Structure formats: structure tokens, C-alpha cells
Amino acid sequence: MSKFRMHILVCGGTGCMSSSSGEIFDVFEKELSANSLSNEVQVIKTGCFGFCEQGPIVKIYPDNVFYVQVKPADVSRIISEHVIKGRTVPDILYKNPESKETVAEHREIPFYHSQLRIALRNCGLINPEEIDDYISVSGYEALGKCLTEISREDVISAVKASGLRGRGGAGVSTGFKWEMAYKSQGDKKYVICNADEGDPGAFMDRSILEGDPHSVLEAMAICGYAIGADEGVIYIRAEYPLAVERLRIAIRQAEEYGLLGDDILGSGFSFHISLSLGAGAFVCGEETALMNSVQGMRGEPRMKPPFPAQAGLWHKPSNVNNVETWANIPPIILKGADWFKSIGTEKSPGTKVFALAGQINNVGLVEVPMGIKLRDIIYKVGGGVRGGKRFKAVQTGGPSGGCIPAELLDLAIDYDSLQSVGSMMGSGGMIVMDETDCMVNIAKYYLEFTVEESCGKCTPCRIGNRRLLEILEKITSGQGTEDDLTELKDLSAAIQDSSLCALGQTAPNPVVSTMKYFWDEYIAHVRDKKCTAGKCTSMLTYKVTDKCIGCTICAKNCPVNAISGSLKSLHSIDPAKCVKCGVCFNKCPKQAIERV
Amino acid sequence: MSKIKSLDELKKIREQSKGGTDIRVTGENPDRVVLAVGMATCGIAAGARVTMSTLLDEIDKAGLDNVSVVATGCLGFCYAEPLVEVRTPGREPIRYANVDAARAKEIIDKHVKQGILLDNAIIGKEVPRQ
Ligand SMILES: Cc1cc2nc3c(=O)[nH]c(=O)nc-3n(C[C@H](O)[C@H](O)[C@H](O)COP(=O)(O)O)c2cc1C
Numbered sequence: 012m013s014k015f016r017m018h019i020l021v022c023g024g025t026g027c028m029s030s031s032s033g034e035i036f037d038v039f040e041k042e043l044s045a046n047s048l049s050n051e052v053q054v055i056k057t058g059c060f061g062f063c064e065q066g067p068i069v070k071i072y073p074d075n076v077f078y079v080q081v082k083p084a085d086v087s088r089i090i091s092e093h094v095i096k097g098r099t100v101p102d103i104l105y106k107n108p109e110s111k112e113t114v115a116e117h118r119e120i121p122f123y124h125s126q127l128r129i130a131l132r133n134c135g136l137i138n139p140e141e142i143d144d145y146i147s148v149s150g151y152e153a154l155g156k157c158l159t160e161i162s163r164e165d166v167i168s169a170v171k172a173s174g175l176r177g178r179g180g181a182g183v184s185t186g187f188k189w190e191m192a193y194k195s196q197g198d199k200k201y202v203i204c205n206a207d208e209g210d211p212g213a214f215m216d217r218s219i220l221e222g223d224p225h226s227v228l229e230a231m232a233i234c235g236y237a238i239g240a241d242e243g244v245i246y247i248r249a250e251y252p253l254a255v256e257r258l259r260i261a262i263r264q265a266e267e268y269g270l271l272g273d274d275i276l277g278s279g280f281s282f283h284i285s286l287s288l289g290a291g292a293f294v295c296g297e298e299t300a301l302m303n304s305v306q307g308m309r310g311e312p313r314m315k316p317p318f319p320a321q322a323g324l325w326h327k328p329s330n331v332n333n334v335e336t337w338a339n340i341p342p343i344i345l346k347g348a349d350w351f352k353s354i355g356t357e358k359s360p361g362t363k364v365f366a367l368a369g370q371i372n373n374v375g376l377v378e379v380p381m382g383i384k385l386r387d388i389i390y391k392v393g394g395g396v397r398g399g400k401r402f403k404a405v406q407t408g409g410p411s412g413g414c415i416p417a418e419l420l421d422l423a424i425d426y427d428s429l430q431s432v433g434s435m436m437g438s439g440g441m442i443v444m445d446e447t448d449c450m451v452n453i454a455k456y457y458l459e460f461t462v463e464e465s466c467g468k469c470t471p472c473r474i475g476n477r478r479l480l481e482i483l484e485k486i487t488s489g490q491g492t493e494d495d496l497t498e499l500k501d502l503s504a505a506i507q508d509s510s511l512c513a514l515g516q517t518a519p520n521p522v523v524s525t526m527k528y529f530w531d532e533y534i535a536h537v538r539d540k541k542c543t544a545g546k547c548t549s550m551l552t553y554k555v556t557d558k559c560i561g562c563t564i565c566a567k568n569c570p571v572n573a574i575s576g577s578l579k580s581l582h583s584i585d586p587a588k589c590v591k592c593g594v595c596f597n598k599c600p601k602q603a604i605e606r607v
Numbered sequence: 608m609s610k611i612k613s614l615d616e617l618k619k620i621r622e623q624s625k626g627g628t629d630i631r632v633t634g635e636n637p638d639r640v641v642l643a644v645g646m647a648t649c650g651i652a653a654g655a656r657v658t659m660s661t662l663l664d665e666i667d668k669a670g671l672d673n674v675s676v677v678a679t680g681c682l683g684f685c686y687a688e689p690l691v692e693v694r695t696p697g698r699e700p701i702r703y704a705n706v707d708a709a710r711a712k713e714i715i716d717k718h719v720k721q722g723i724l725l726d727n728a729i730i731g732k733e734v735p736r737q
Pocket residue numbers: 176177178179180181182183185205206207208209210293294295296297298299331332333334336337438512513514
């Protein structure tokens with residue numbers, strides 16, 4: 012057989028690798044060779060499929076069959092049944108949680124129905140460590156086309172016309188930024204890839220770099236050509252070892268082919284890319300702090316203007332874009348601005364990758380067209396709220412974003428609509444909360460993060476946010492007053508107005524948005540000293556009701572011996588000793604413990 | 608690896624390396640034609656491996672990017688193996704009997720490329736796909 016009749020793709024994303032996909036890959040190679048199938052069937056390690064919840068993932072082409080939660084011990088059955096006899100192995104197929112039916116074909120899994128993959132187009136399709144795989148799907152042709160057929164100005168016009176907006180947070184027009192950097196005078200310019208990805212829960216940038224590193228390299232070279240830069244820097248956190256490794260391999264392979272380096276494709280244009288490893292501070296994702304960090308200085312932001320396009324890295328004109336922004340560039344060049352504009356909404360064309368997390372069934376990475384309804388992401392793609400609980404809110408935009416309540420589930424999401432409801436796109440984190448989540452507590456959680464990550468350079472952020480956090484701690488511990496709520500509002504406004512960088516300016520957003528949509532909960536905390544969700548433990552009291560049969564289970568399990576009572580008689584809890592851990596509540600066989 | 612010196616050279620490499628990924632790209636195409644080869648014990652004993660490799664080679668030679676070849680289990684006509692079922696979206700599947708290398712070539716040339724059925728080789732009644 013002159014070529015492989017079957018390809019077995021094993022997910023090599025961080026999620027699946029941390030289960031046992033590395034071992035699964037090895038067992039496949041071993042057993043295929045033991046069955047003399049190595050010449051017929053090829054095993055390939057790919058990037059993330061996005062369905063990490065169901066990992067490790069194994070996908071088989073050309074049948075397009077998708078196996079989930081595969082264990083190394085399943086490999087021999089896949090080979091004897093599927094590879095040799097052409098029968099699927101039913102128990103490791105995806106099972107539709109509603110209909111309980113197994114689904115073999117990838118595209119028939121509801122999780123993938125509403126998805127449209129542009130930035131993630133090659134993740135889970137190609138081998139990221141093999142440049143020929145990337146070239147086979149038209150890789151580096153956008154760069155080749157730019158260098159040989161399109162003028163620098165026309166490249167910029169095309170990106171501008173596509174309407175692509177930065178996927179790293181603020182959503183600025185990418186073409187506009189390129190144009191600014193192009194017009195800036197300088198003997199030296201830089202192209203920077205922001206791969207810091209500090210939002211808790213977001214991992215789209217990591218997945219793109221792990222699954223399709225060449226698309227980012229190609230896009231950076233295109234930008235270098237357009238703005239007149241010959242050097243690129245990828246700023247990536249050292250906590251992403253697999254992404255770093257795959258980038259290193261990709262850069263080396265691209266250099267060997269002469270697709271990076273001097274005189275690319277004989278055009279006279281030269282472009283070199285290096286990596287700069289960060290230590291993983293959230294603020295270093297802010298572009299001016301990032302550039303300071305690359306220069307070996309403290310990762311602190313500075314005032315803008317001057318913008319990076321005017322005075323960036325080493326004071327030279329620079330253009331910073333986010334990983335996902337970069338991944339959109341080659342398809343825009345190859346397929347044209349009109350194609351891109353036909354997807355998404357008028358002001359936010361294209362797609363966005365979201366990282367679904369929290370109380371949702373399908374935790375994972377999804378790419379959907381802009382303008383999709385929140386409801387569709389959460390219920391259709393995400394499979395709904397975990398454990399059949401009631402949806403309460405979704406937090407978007409990470410620590411700078413806000414919480415969106417159930418009333419707004421029909422919001423069609425894009426940059427502007429999210430902002431209009433007091434949240435933001437951010438990097439695309441999406442954390443779903445259900446009825447057992449306390450919104451005051453959520454606001455506190457995000458503030459703990461920003462207080463921890465504040466660089467301390469400006470006072471409003473360093474001290475203001477700490478004061479905000481203290482007030483929230485007071486409220487969640489049952490000590491809050493109505494004056495505290497006024498204070499929260501005033502202080503938030505002051506911090507938003509006066510902080511130096513967007514970290515401080517946006518840190519109060521989770522507080523402001525939860526106060527806007529869940530005011531009742533704040534009032535219940537300060538006025539009635541009640542946490543309706545039952546999360547703020549210091550406001551809870553546990554009582555034994557007369558359903559008690561005196562079985563003594565609660566007393567035996569109480570870690571602080573706060574429960575007394577003899578066999579077959581009513582027990583009672585000593586409120587002075589009780590630490591409100593809830594063990595008795597969960598252990599009681601008769602639901603005789605009441606939590607109020 | 609030697610350096611690529613022009614866009615044309617890059618495109619040439621793309622064509623060469625396509626063979627490395629095209630069964631994946633085709634596999635994603637919802638309108639593809641699937642050729643299922645019976646690869647149970649009976650099929651293999653009757654020479655289904657040769658059938659399969661011929662189909663793959665012919666598809667490759669013809670540069671068809673909407674045809675996948677998959678192995679399938681016993682189709683229940685053991686006397687007529689090797690069997691090939693042609694599944695075209697939206698149409699009843701067609702089964703061919705005794706598909707040796709020559710007939711495999713004919714299936715690609717006539718049925719797949721031109722839509723002409725090989726009447727003398729069709730087996731059984733057309734059975735709807737489950
Ligand atoms: C506190 C803070 C953290 C940020 N973190 C990131 C990040 O992790 N990744 C990123 O691409 N942009 C981050 N940004 C946005 C960058 O400053 C910048 O706007 C972005 O990299 C520009 O690229 P884009 O136009 O492609 O979005 C952050 C901004 C702030 C204020």
C-alpha cells in the first residue's frame with residue numbers, strides 16, 4: 012500500500028496528556044507494529060480537540076470516528092475491532108447525555124454542532140510537530156502570497172477591511188494597529204506575540220500554540236513584512252512547557268525550510284522569531300508591562316500614550332497581538348476580507364474561542380461565530396448546567412469582566428454587547444454559575460486574584476482594590492452594613508477612574524456587575540445576614556429538627572464535637588463550638604439537620 | 608531539509624505532503640463518497656487487502672479529494688467477497704461483488720468518476736443503509 016489507509020489521531024493537548032494520552036500513543040505504535048499494520052495505519056499526535064472534559068480523545072480517519080475517555084487498555088480492542096474488522100468499539104464512543112445514544116461521528120456530537128473553526132482550524136487535525144502537515148493544509152501560503160503578490164499597504168488594507176479585532180481583550184482593530192506601526196518611523200521595528208494568557212480558566216492561546224504553532228509564526232512574519240519589522244518576539248509563560256517546546260520545534264523547522272530567517276522565499280524579506288519566557292504574572296499580559304519584562308525590567312505597566320506602535324520594545328515601533336488574533340491572519344489573507352466579514356456580526360466579524368468552565372457539562376474549548384446567543388453556547392454547545400441545577404449567571408472576561416444573569420441569556424455576544432451589559436470579551440473565559448454560587452463570594456474571589464496580581468505601581472489599584480476586598484470580606488462574614496454597599500460603589504468608581512493600567516481600571520468590574528444584577532443578594536447579606544446560596548458559611552446556622560431519631564451519626568462525624576445527645580434521643584448543636592462545616596448536614600440519614 | 612526558494616516551490620511541497628493529511632481532510636467532508644471494503648476474515652481471505660490498496664492507489668492517482676476508503680465488517684455475502692459498498696450521500700448504497708484489482712479500478716473510473724454503475728457486478732437488492 013503506497014500510503015496509509017487509516018490515521019489514528021491521539022490528542023496531545025495538555026489536558027489529555029495529563030491523563031494518559033502519551034501512553035496511549037506509545038501502545039498504539041507498539042501494537043500496530045505487533046500486528047504488522049505499521050505500514051497501513053499511522054498514529055499521529057495532535058493538538059487539543061477542545062473536548063477536554065471527555066479526554067483522552069482518539070479520533071480515527073477516514074471513518075471520522077471519535078473515541079472518548081480512552082484508556083491504554085482500550086488500544087488493543089480498537090485495533091482488533093476497528094482497525095482490522097472495521098467495527099466501532101461502542102463503549103468508548105461518546106454517549107449523548109440526553110438520549111443516551113452513542114455517537115460515532117465527530118460532527119454529530121452536539122458539542123461540535125454550532126462550532127465554526129477558524130483560529131482552531133488545525134487543532135486536532137494536523138501534527139503540530141511536523142511542518143509538512145501544516146504546509147499540506149496551505150500553511151505558509153498566505154505569507155508566500157503576501158511576499159510575492161501583495162504590497163505591504165494592501166496587506167494592511169486587507170486586514171483592516173476584514174474588521175478583525177484583537178482577541179486579547181480590548182478588541183482594537185488589528186488593521187488599524189498595523190497601520191499605526193507601519194506609519195511609525197524607525198530603523199528597527201518589532202512584532203510581538205502576547206502569549207501570556209493570565210486569565211484564570213482561559214487556555215485557548217495555549218491550545219493554539221500546542222496544536223498549530225506554525226499559524227502564529229506565519230502570521231507574525233506577515234505582519235513583519237507589512238509594518239517593516241525584521242524581528243519577532245513571542246512572550247510566553249514558562250508554565251506552558253509543551254507550548255514552548257512545540258514553538259521551538261516549529262521555529263527550527265520553519266528556519267530549515269527558509270520560511271523564517273533571511274531572504275524568505277527569495278523575496279529579500281527577512282524575519283527572525285525568538286521566545287521570551289515570562290514567570291506568569293497576570294500584569295505581564297498588559298502590553299507595556301510585557302515589553303518591560305522582555306527587556307529584563309520589572310513587569311510594570313506604564314502610561315499610554317505613547318502606544319507600542321510609537322515607542323514599544325526597546326523604544327522602537329512595535330505591534331503586539333494576541334495568539335488567537337494571529338491565528339486568524341493566514342485564513343484572512345488566503346480567503347479574503349469579505350469571507351471573514353461574512354461571519355459573525357457587523358462590528359465584530361469572525362469567530363471567538365471560549366473556554367467553558369464552572370458548573371457546565373461540557374468543560375472545554377469552543378470556537379463559535381460572533382453573535383451567537385449566550386443560551387446557545389451554554390445549552391447547545393456546553394450541554395447545559397451540571398447536575399441539572401438552575402443557571403444563575405455566567406462570568407465572562409476573566410478578572411476584568413462581569414457576571415451576566417439569566418435574564419440576559421438571549422444576548423447575542425460580541426465585543427460591544429458584552430460591554431453594554433457591564434462585562435467584556437476579555438480573552439474569552441466563560442465560567443458558569445448555578446444556584447449554589449453566591450455572587451458576593453464570586454466578586455470576592457476575583458478581587459482576591461487582582462489584589463494578589465496588582466503590581467503595586469499605582470495607589471488606586473494597590474490600595475483601593477485591597478480596601479474593596481476587605482469590605483467584601485466583611486460582608487461575606489456577616490459583619491456588613493448598608494453603608495458598606497455605598498462605599499463599595501463609590502470606591503469602585505474611583506478605582507476605575509484613576510488606576511494606571513487596565514488591570515486596576517477593570518478590577519472592580521466583577522463587584523459592579525454583581526451589584527447591578529444581584530443587588531438582592533448583597534442586601535440579604537448586610538440586612539438579613541443571610542447568604543441565600545449557602546456559600547458564606549459564617550452566616551449559616553445549623554439546627555437539629557425533631558425529625559432526629561437519635562442515631563448519633565452526626566455526633567460521631569462532627570470534627571469539633573459540637574453535637575451532643577444520647578442514643579434514640581433528640582440531639583443538639585452547640586453554636587459556640589460549631590464551625591459550620593456542614594458534615595452533619597450531609598451525613599444525616601433523615602435530613603434532620605436544618606441549615607438557615 | 609533544503610530551503611524553499613519560491614511560492615511555487617512551496618506549493619509543490621504542499622502537493623507532495625498532501626498525501627500525508629488528505630485522508631483527514633477528506634474525512635471531514637460531509638459530502639464525501641465512502642467506499643467500504645469488507646475486511647472481515649472472509650474478505651481478507653478472498654483478497655480484500657489488494658482491493659483496498661488498489662482503491663487507495665487509484666484515488667490517489669486520480670487526485671480525488673472527496674472519496675474515503677474505509678474497512679467494514681462482514682457484509683453477509685461471504686461467497687462474493689471481496690465486497691465493496693459505495694456510499695454516496697443521499698443515495699442508496701451500491702454493493703459490488705468479487706472486487707479484484709481490475710474491478711476496483713473500474714469502480715473508481717466508472718462509478719465514482721462518471722456515475723456509471725457496473726451493472727454486471729452489483730450484488731443483491733440495494734439495501735438501505737442503517
Ligand atoms: C492586566 C492585563 C492583562 C492582560 N493579559 C493579556 C494576555 O494574557 N494576553 C493578551 O493577549 N492580552 C492581554 N492583555 C491585553 C494586552 O494589553 C493587549 O491589549 C493585547 O495583547 C493586544 O493584542 P490584540 O489586539 O491582538 O488583542 C492584558 C491587558 C491587561 C490590562
